[in-house]
Amino acid sequence: MFTIKSQPDRKAGRHIRQSLIKNEALPVLTLMGLLVGVLAGGSLIVFTTLIDIISRYGISFSAENNFSALSPVIRFILPVVGAVCIIVLLKMTPVRERSLGVPHVIEQLIFHHGELSIRGIIAQFWGALLALVFGFSVGREGPAVHIGAGIGSQLGQSLNQSDNFNRVLIGCGVAAAISAAFNTPLAGMVFAIEVVLRKFSMGSFIPVMAASVVAAVLSRLVYGADPAFFIPTIPTPPAISLERSAITLLMACMTGVLAGFMMQLNVWVTRRRGQRIVFPMLVAGLLMGSVGYFIPDVMGLGYRTITSLLEGQFFSSDYLVLLLVVKLTITALVLGLGVPGGIIGPLLFIGATIGALSTVIISGQAGEYSAPQAMVGMVAMMAAVLQAPFAALITVLEMTNNPHIILSAMESIIIACLIVSQCYKFDGLFFMQLKNRGIYPSLREECALSKVKVAGIMNTHFCRCPDLITVPELRQLQLEYQYAIIRQFPDNGRLLVNLEGISVLPFQQTITLSHQTATTRIEMTALGISLQQALTTMKKYGVNGLYIVEKMPVTQEEPVICGVITRQMIYYWYASIDGL
CATH class of the missing domain: 3.10.580.10 (CBS-domain)
Incomplete structure (x- = not known):
């Protein structure tokens, strides 16, 4: 006589809602994941197409970001003008919406129920587009992750579902962004789970996989098999030899040491910048313009240089050292000064340069090791800075379609990640940036309790x-x-x-x-x-x-x-x- 009798007309609705909250509605989540994959993949295609159109017809250089075709004066002016445009954009954006990129996505997931605003998505879209078009040394993958995650978040909020539901849809957007950017559906899925969600369950695995696959399909329909940069057939590395082992060891150690230095420099600059916008952005524009005046190859995405390195083209050791030092330093500086771009693209450039330089140092020429070592260097640098070894390993496998390169990749990733985590005592860069703002590491308890309903x-x-x-x-x-x-x-x-x-x-x-x-x-x-x-x-x-x-x-x-x-x-x- 004391029991609660649920009202019949509400019982079914409550059951459905509780199912979604407990993450049991896998078919519904999978369908939503497919939708997020289409929307996020389509958004990245629009984003990339706009960059190409503006670059080709607005700035008067080829869609391949060939800044070398421009005069030195234009190369200096472009980033300064871009800095001014970004300042105007950020000033028009409310203060609470100015936090952008992958760290912002992770912060919202941990502390704010995965709520990503439309204004923030718009600011990220146009801010990154301006940065890339005007030649800043940033990548497009970080902004793509924010945009994809924002699409998933907005869909989840519009359905008025649980935090767990929204969390999975955000993971779908992240996976779709990486998948469409590099034509790597498996790596996109792993990146979303390892770097952003940081939690594996069947309830998230299947929908994230679905989003990643459909985004890759869209990207291949539009751009073919090489949406980011052309990847030539990487020759099978020769049998294990003393020379090859020496190259791998040197490259891995260089990668770990330089990755730690880059992270330290970026976090230091970010801390010094604080919440200021105008002066740091103008400094970033002047620095980028000054560097671009003398070394145009470090401007923009740098995918042309990556392709040249993967094709085994010979660069002198002096020029490789110059590219490596300048690209690493300017990327850490401009991102730390607040330019709204990503870091994955520059990491691939830096890693490929380290791989090629290691080959030249040991062998004296590009030789048969150059292309495989450049590819391994790319993923080793990505793994070390992001502390995402699994995602990096899957990336090299999908990009090359060559399982024989896995052994060298694993050796390099292990050494580079250990140097960063044990010698520098660093977490992944995204979490270091959050920690720098007093947000991460949060209490272990808070992280866990915020994810469960x-x-x-x-x-x-x-x-x-x-x-x-x-x-x-x-x-x-x-x-x-x-x-x-x-x-x-x-x-x-x-x-x-x-x-x-x-x-x-x-x-x-x-x-x-x-x-x-x-x-x-x-x-x-x-x-x-x-x-x-x-x-x-x-x-x-x-x-x-x-x-x-x-x-x-x-x-x-x-x-x-x-x-x-x-x-x-x-x-x-x-x-x-x-x-x-």
């Missing part, structure tokens, strides 16, 4: 009953339920009673539940909040428990209570998990 652990074995009940009634309730909710008068609040904690004295006939030590005051909260939000709500009201309603009432009508949750339940759940 109260619906996942709340207790549904409860009943409603009056404050005063008889001992036989108490015995019956203890057999059927764990908790009881009683209404407290006159303030109309509610109390939660742990029925298992009530003991009855001999000859006692009635029990006043509100007087029991197992009773605590509780407040109301909505079904869709996370465990971290639940703890925040408890702290706000000074209570140790909450009752969960399907929807927060807007009138005085009686809410539908779905379950109860206590601080102790959350702590027990957190103690039971192993990792995030």
Whole structure:
């Protein structure tokens, strides 16, 4: 007689909503993933096409970003003009929307339920486009990740679903962006899980895979097999030899040391910049223009140079050292000064240069090792800076279609990643940038609790009953339920009673539940909040428990209570998990 009877017309809707919150609606998520893949892949195609059109017809150089065709004066002026345009764009953007790129996506996932705004997406789109068109040494993949993740986030918010649902759709957008950018659907999926989501489950794996595949298909239909840069057939590396081992060891050590230096420089510049926009951006424009005046090969994406290195074209060791030092330094500086671009493209350039330079140093010429070592250097640099070894390894396999290069790649990735993580004591660059802003590392507990909904652990074995009940009634309730909710008068609040904690004295006939030590005051909260939000709500009201309603009432009508949750339940759940 004390049980809660759910209203029939709401039962089905609540069941569907709880299924989505608990990440059980895999078919629905997969369909949404396909849609995100189409939208994110299409957005990257539009983004890339606009860059080519503006470059070809607006700046008067070829769509292949051949800045060498421009006069030195034009090469100096372009980044300065671009810096001014970016300043105007950011000044038009609200302050809270100026955080851009992969670190912003990760921050929103951890602390803000994956909510990426439309204004932020627009600012990222046009900011990155301006940076690339005007010759800044940045990549397009970071902005593409933000745009793809934003599309997934907006779709999830429009459906008014749970944080877990939105999280998966954001992962779909990230995977689609990387997949379409490099024609690497498997690497796109792994990047999304390893770098951004940082959590593997079947509920996220299948939808992310679907988005990555459909984005790659779209990219191949438009750009063919080489959407980023032409990758020639990489010859099978010769059998293991002392010379080849020496090249690999030198390249891996150089990659690790230079990756750590680049990360340190970027974080230092970012810290010095603070929240300023105008002066740092103008400095970035002047630095980029000055470098471009003398060395045009370091401007823009640099994919032409990467292709030349992969084709085994010979560069002198002096010029390779010049390219390496200048590209690494200017990329770290302009990104640290706030230019809205990505870092993956420049990392590939730097890695390819390290691979080619190592070959020239050991062999004295480009030779048969040059192209494979350039390819290995690319992924080793990417793995070291992002601390994403699996994504890098999959990338080299998909790009080359040559499994014989895997051994050298694994050796280089292991050494480079260990140097960065153990010698420099660095996390991946994205997380270092968040830490630099006082955002990461967050408490391990906060990261875990922000990813799980109260619906996942709340207790549904409860009943409603009056404050005063008889001992036989108490015995019956203890057999059927764990908790009881009683209404407290006159303030109309509610109390939660742990029925298992009530003991009855001999000859006692009635029990006043509100007087029991197992009773605590509780407040109301909505079904869709996370465990971290639940703890925040408890702290706000000074209570140790909450009752969960399907929807927060807007009138005085009686809410539908779905379950109860206590601080102790959350702590027990957190103690039971192993990792995030």
